[in-house]
Every structure is written in C-alpha cells, then in structure tokens.
Amino acid sequence: MKKLIEEKDGKLYYNGYCLVDLAKRFGTPLTITFLDVIKERILSLKDAFLKSKNEVNYDGNFYYLNANKANYGKDEIESAFIYSDGLETSSFYDLVLSLKMYEKYPEFKDKLIVCNGLKPDDYLDAIALAHSKGYNIITIIDDIYEYEYLKKKDINLRIGFRIHLSSLYEPEVKDDRFGLMDDEINYILDDVKNTKLILDTIHYHQRGFDFEEDKFFKNFDIAFAYYIKAKKLYDSVKYFDFGGGTPLPIEGEYDYDAYTKAILAHVKDLCIKNDVKQPDLIGENGKYSQKDSTVNIYKVVGTKNTGQYPWYIVDSSLLIAMPEMYALGEPILVKPINNLNEKMVEARLAGITCDCDDVYFDKEKGYFLIPECDDDYIALLGTGSYQNSMNGKGGVHHCMLPEEKDVIIYNKNGTELVKVRKELQTIENIYDLLNIKH
Ligand SMILES: Cc1ncc(COP(=O)(O)O)c(C=O)c1O
Incomplete structure (x- = not known):
C-alpha cells in the first residue's frame, strides 16, 4: 500500500504533494481531498x-x-x-x-x-x-x-x-x-x-x-x-x-x-x-478508504504567551475540522509541514475561534512541537471520514468563521485534475444561511 506521508528538505509531503506548496497555491484555511x-x-x-x-x-x-x-x-x-x-x-x-x-x-x-x-x-x-x-x-x-x-x-x-x-x-x-x-x-x-x-x-x-x-x-x-x-x-x-x-x-x-x-x-x-x-x-x-483521503492545512497567524507554553494560533477552527477527535477521541495526525529543519519549540495550537476548547496539543506530553519561525503552517492528516457529517459542512460554524476552501485533486486517464469545489465561505453566504437580510 502506498505510503502517504514523507518528509523532504524540511517539508512534509502527503500523497506525493508538498503540503506547504498547496497551501501557498490555494491559500488557507484549506481542505484538500485526494480522490x-x-x-x-x-x-x-x-x-x-x-x-x-x-x-x-x-x-x-x-x-x-x-x-x-x-x-x-x-x-x-x-x-x-x-x-x-x-x-x-x-x-x-x-x-x-x-x-x-x-x-x-x-x-x-x-x-x-x-x-x-x-x-x-x-x-x-x-x-x-x-x-x-x-x-x-x-x-x-x-x-x-x-x-x-x-x-x-x-x-x-x-x-x-x-x-x-x-x-x-x-x-x-x-x-x-x-x-x-x-x-x-x-x-x-x-x-x-x-x-x-x-x-x-x-x-x-x-x-x-x-x-x-x-x-x-x-x-x-x-x-x-x-x-x-x-x-x-x-x-x-x-x-x-x-x-x-x-x-x-x-x-x-x-x-x-x-x-x-x-x-x-x-x-x-x-x-x-x-x-x-x-x-x-x-x-x-x-x-x-475515506479517512486518509483528506487533509486540512492552516497557517499560523499569531502567537500568544499566557502560560507555560506559547500558543500558536491558526487561521481556522481545529474543533470544526476534527470534531470526532474532540468528541470521541478519534486519532487524527496533526503536524507542522514546513521549516522542519529549523529549531523546534514546545507550544500549543489554538484555533482562531473565541472558544477555549479549540486547542490542540499532545495530551501525554502537554505540548506540540512546532518550528520557531514566522511563517509556519500545520496540517491535519486524515479528516476524510465522519468529520463532515459531525461539523455541519455547508452550514454556519462557531464564531461565524468561514468554512474553508475545499479542493479536490485526482487523476483522470493519467492527467492530474484539480477542482475547487467551494471557495472560502463568504459573509453573504453565512447571512443567507441564517436568514439575515443583507
Ligand atoms: C453497519 C455499519 N457498517 C459499516 C460501518 C463503517 O465502519 P467503518 O467506518 O469503521 O469502516 C458502520 C459505521 O458505523 C456501520 O455502522
């Protein structure tokens, strides 16, 4: 069976794709599904x-x-x-x-x-x-x-x-x-x-x-x-x-x-x-077959120091992206994807929601290892099963954060095809869902 995760030159690859390149090509927050x-x-x-x-x-x-x-x-x-x-x-x-x-x-x-x-x-x-x-x-x-x-x-x-x-x-x-x-x-x-x-x-x-x-x-x-x-x-x-x-x-x-x-x-x-x-x-x-087909990619958009470990804050909600992990303890891999040859720092991740449960770190260690750099990205690997039906995909999410851009990549007759299934959710779309006039 094909090995999905690889590390090369300080960057994480998934299914043969350099994840930070995908992040820069499509923008974050991003969901990518490899059919x-x-x-x-x-x-x-x-x-x-x-x-x-x-x-x-x-x-x-x-x-x-x-x-x-x-x-x-x-x-x-x-x-x-x-x-x-x-x-x-x-x-x-x-x-x-x-x-x-x-x-x-x-x-x-x-x-x-x-x-x-x-x-x-x-x-x-x-x-x-x-x-x-x-x-x-x-x-x-x-x-x-x-x-x-x-x-x-x-x-x-x-x-x-x-x-x-x-x-x-x-x-x-x-x-x-x-x-x-x-x-x-x-x-x-x-x-x-x-x-x-x-x-x-x-x-x-x-x-x-x-x-x-x-x-x-x-x-x-x-x-x-x-x-x-x-x-x-x-x-x-x-x-x-x-x-x-x-x-x-x-x-x-x-x-x-x-x-x-x-x-x-x-x-x-x-x-x-x-x-x-x-x-x-x-x-x-x-x-x-479904779980490992999807990854989510986020950019670290800020850091904060309020405790033992610095918070690295990403541009979406971790809780929305992997509800099964929070509700049922389902394991999902969370990894930094660039600057992997740089010095690592013990930190904790947080989503950009106003929700104190929207945090992630290794429960046993108490921290998450991430490069000590200004342009870090992280990925959640294996969010393709059960997350969508639990997180209300297509709906309004907590703190009204927009649902991330949704891209699929697949091969047809040997040619690689890329389809943007959905752009980043707009405020108008959120208002429509809430029945608010705008
Ligand atoms: C009857 C039945 N079949 C198949 C499945 C799929 O299980 P899995 O996703 O672990 O393969 C489920 C999951 O709940 C189920 O209830």
Missing part, C-alpha cells in the same frame, strides 16, 4: 482478498461496499462507487443519494446496495421501490417492525438481519442498540419460509475498535454461528456481511495480505467443521 487515495485503498483491499482467496482456496467472493455514512461528499462517494462492489446506506436520504449514483452509472446497476440502520416507513418503501426497478438491493433487518412491514408487501425482497452483539463491547462503556436479539432471529428463521421474503444475508458490525484480533474473531465466531444455523435452514443464505472497521495502515504499514488470509482461512475452517458452503463475504468500509 485517488480512495481508489487505491479500495483496489488494494480487493486485491489482497483475491490473492488470499487463491492462496487458501476459498470457495466464495469478497464484495467491497462503501459505507456512505463515512463521507457524504458526492465526489468521494462517486470515487468509491466506481471501484467498489456497491454501496451501504444508513438512512432513507442516503438511499436516495445512492440511487442517484446508480442512475448516473447504468452500467453498474448490478452492484449491490445494502440498506442498514433503523428503518422508518419512507426508507422501507424506497427499498421496495428500488427492488421493483431491478436494483440488486438487500435490506438488513435491524428491528422486527421492519420485517413485519416488508412481509406485508408480499414481494420477493432479499433480506438479511443484523445480529446484536453488545455484551462483548464492555457494555458499560459502549452499549450498542443495533441488531436483533437471539429470540428475534429465531422468530425470523422460523417464519421467513411462510413469506415471500428471501433470506440471503447474515450481518454484524464490529463497531468501535480497529481490528483487535482477539475481539475480532471472538465476535466473528458468535455472529458466524448464525450464518451456519441459517444456511442449514435456507439455501438462499449466501452472504456473510461483517460490516466495517477494517484496520487502517499506520504510517503506511499494515499487512493486508495477512489480514485477509486470516479471515478467509478462518471462515473456510468454520465451514468445513460445520459442513456448510463457504459464503460470499461482504465488507462495508467507511473509514478505511
């Missing part, structure tokens, strides 16, 4: 699965779905859609957006659409409509209400069910409201034969941790027992969907060959022991 990172991640995971499938002689396929919830950017979903095997949706609105993508690319009509999340009637009706139009759509039942509602439609809709696995997630810390309980699953397994619904997918989602091998296989085995049970009852069962949570390469290093091989060998072994056919596996990946 090719999304493509590369998807293709390399699919390659690793294919290689491992051949090595372990696995008798099924792997389908890569893009979990749209990670980033609702049209360009990001489109890039993922082209190279993946389908989309995973989490709401009615997400499904509507996904279907627009399928309409744009009729040649991909057969790619999967897997519908997750709790489903009110509008979502269920839209699923049934998409099915009637010939889309390759699977509804993952998350609540018995959904099952009963779809049953009444009396159509050959393909369904799966999500398994509730909260007991293994240190319940007091991370209770999980998703999925069906054992008795609900047994009810469906008993009842579905009396309906027109077709059971073809068994699903669980790891949630919350990035591939801790012990936990992964412990949960996997509990969930997989439902595949074995369902497969013995219904030949229509063919997919085992293990959700998201694919590990990210730390600084470019992660052995995806070993990861995919371990999963396929494990599933094969379980199937042989239990005398069931090996399923097609589905992965619903969000963070894995």
Whole structure:
C-alpha cells in the first residue's frame, strides 16, 4: 500500500504533494481531498482478498461496499462507487443519494446496495421501490417492525438481519442498540419460509475498535454461528456481511495480505467443521478508504504567551475540522509541514475561534512541537471520514468563521485534475444561511 506521508528538505509531503506548496497555491484555511487515495485503498483491499482467496482456496467472493455514512461528499462517494462492489446506506436520504449514483452509472446497476440502520416507513418503501426497478438491493433487518412491514408487501425482497452483539463491547462503556436479539432471529428463521421474503444475508458490525484480533474473531465466531444455523435452514443464505472497521495502515504499514488470509482461512475452517458452503463475504468500509483521503492545512497567524507554553494560533477552527477527535477521541495526525529543519519549540495550537476548547496539543506530553519561525503552517492528516457529517459542512460554524476552501485533486486517464469545489465561505453566504437580510 502506498505510503502517504514523507518528509523532504524540511517539508512534509502527503500523497506525493508538498503540503506547504498547496497551501501557498490555494491559500488557507484549506481542505484538500485526494480522490485517488480512495481508489487505491479500495483496489488494494480487493486485491489482497483475491490473492488470499487463491492462496487458501476459498470457495466464495469478497464484495467491497462503501459505507456512505463515512463521507457524504458526492465526489468521494462517486470515487468509491466506481471501484467498489456497491454501496451501504444508513438512512432513507442516503438511499436516495445512492440511487442517484446508480442512475448516473447504468452500467453498474448490478452492484449491490445494502440498506442498514433503523428503518422508518419512507426508507422501507424506497427499498421496495428500488427492488421493483431491478436494483440488486438487500435490506438488513435491524428491528422486527421492519420485517413485519416488508412481509406485508408480499414481494420477493432479499433480506438479511443484523445480529446484536453488545455484551462483548464492555457494555458499560459502549452499549450498542443495533441488531436483533437471539429470540428475534429465531422468530425470523422460523417464519421467513411462510413469506415471500428471501433470506440471503447474515450481518454484524464490529463497531468501535480497529481490528483487535482477539475481539475480532471472538465476535466473528458468535455472529458466524448464525450464518451456519441459517444456511442449514435456507439455501438462499449466501452472504456473510461483517460490516466495517477494517484496520487502517499506520504510517503506511499494515499487512493486508495477512489480514485477509486470516479471515478467509478462518471462515473456510468454520465451514468445513460445520459442513456448510463457504459464503460470499461482504465488507462495508467507511473509514478505511475515506479517512486518509483528506487533509486540512492552516497557517499560523499569531502567537500568544499566557502560560507555560506559547500558543500558536491558526487561521481556522481545529474543533470544526476534527470534531470526532474532540468528541470521541478519534486519532487524527496533526503536524507542522514546513521549516522542519529549523529549531523546534514546545507550544500549543489554538484555533482562531473565541472558544477555549479549540486547542490542540499532545495530551501525554502537554505540548506540540512546532518550528520557531514566522511563517509556519500545520496540517491535519486524515479528516476524510465522519468529520463532515459531525461539523455541519455547508452550514454556519462557531464564531461565524468561514468554512474553508475545499479542493479536490485526482487523476483522470493519467492527467492530474484539480477542482475547487467551494471557495472560502463568504459573509453573504453565512447571512443567507441564517436568514439575515443583507
Ligand atoms: C453497519 C455499519 N457498517 C459499516 C460501518 C463503517 O465502519 P467503518 O467506518 O469503521 O469502516 C458502520 C459505521 O458505523 C456501520 O455502522
């Protein structure tokens, strides 16, 4: 897998681009998304699965779905859609957006659409409509209400069910409201034969941790027992969907060959022991391909001394740029990007908002190392997943700071293309959003 971060001549490069050059070319505050990172991640995971499938002689396929919830950017979903095997949706609105993508690319009509999340009637009706139009759509039942509602439609809709696995997630810390309980699953397994619904997918989602091998296989085995049970009852069962949570390469290093091989060998072994056919596996990946596609770049616009460490103040809000880090402790790399051969100073970063929580430093060390220079820039590396949906992209932000300029870079037929998706937000735009006359 391509190594994204490099340092040369005192400057930080990301995905082959000198970040300070990009800052000077487009101006700051700036968000840059490299669509090719999304493509590369998807293709390399699919390659690793294919290689491992051949090595372990696995008798099924792997389908890569893009979990749209990670980033609702049209360009990001489109890039993922082209190279993946389908989309995973989490709401009615997400499904509507996904279907627009399928309409744009009729040649991909057969790619999967897997519908997750709790489903009110509008979502269920839209699923049934998409099915009637010939889309390759699977509804993952998350609540018995959904099952009963779809049953009444009396159509050959393909369904799966999500398994509730909260007991293994240190319940007091991370209770999980998703999925069906054992008795609900047994009810469906008993009842579905009396309906027109077709059971073809068994699903669980790891949630919350990035591939801790012990936990992964412990949960996997509990969930997989439902595949074995369902497969013995219904030949229509063919997919085992293990959700998201694919590990990210730390600084470019992660052995995806070993990861995919371990999963396929494990599933094969379980199937042989239990005398069931090996399923097609589905992965619903969000963070894995989206997170590292985006970086934010800021200029240090002032310094202040009010305590043990000097404050280096950047020209945007750190809190807006990485809400997941502040709210959920999600790690995001923050680094100076120029003057890296100069003397470093122990400092703390602050956004230019009037918000005392809009600060950043290494929690263990208590400071952030930054060159002691007048023209410093910093970057946040890996803000491409979940930040946009948490920070209200396109809206009004705290202290009415303008949303930063939004640029995408990608390759088309070997030519590099750059598109400014949005200029720096204007005061008029902010007033319009607030319904203020100007
Ligand atoms: C059902 C389901 N699938 C996939 C994902 C994507 O997970 P990740 O972004 O860790 O790959 C999520 C994330 O919440 C999810 O709830």
